[in-house]
């Protein structure tokens with residue numbers, strides 16, 4: 555692992571995610587904060603976020619009843635997706651998509667948009683074209 559944080563090695567089917575990086579970093583920071591809260595603390599956190607979107611009506615309409623969940627702390631989920639540490643995407647990305655004989659690998663983790671549906675779909679197209687390039 556070099557941790558250089560440079561540009562990821564690209565291959566046909568990969569797309570530039572440069573413009574999405576600041577947004578992704580923000581989302582991951584929010585996830586980490588959410589995961590550190592207790593069940594009770596999450597309500598205030600969620601209400602603050604929803605108030606920014608919908609205004610003060612959120613608090614007046616809140617009944618005090620709800621449910622929250624931390625994916626990372628959920629017993630069976632243990633997270634939402636693989637979260638690469640700095641440098642890991644650069645180092646591991648080429649290997650995640652290496653064809654092994656007749657076996658082709660697809661899935662969000664093989665894309666340059668890990669943890670997103672868009673990455674899963676792009677990887678599906680890439681794997682399909684590997685199998686049938688016509």
Ligand SMILES: Cc1cc2nc3c(=O)[nH]c(=O)nc-3n(C[C@H](O)[C@H](O)[C@H](O)COP(=O)(O)OP(=O)(O)OC[C@H]3O[C@@H](n4cnc5c(N)ncnc54)[C@H](O)[C@@H]3O)c2cc1C
Pocket residue numbers: 625633634635660661662663668669670671672674
């Ligand atoms: C709670 C949550 C919220 C999310 N929100 C968003 C969002 O808002 N926007 C967004 O873009 N992305 C979101 N994602 C991420 C997105 O859902 C995933 O990135 C995407 O679904 C991954 O698709 P995939 O095809 O790579 O893998 P998956 O959808 O996980 O598909 C893998 C499939 O393989 C099957 N499987 C596993 N092992 C085997 C086996 N041995 N044999 C046969 N089948 C097997 C599984 O059952 C599963 O159906 C969210 C994910 C979660 C969990």
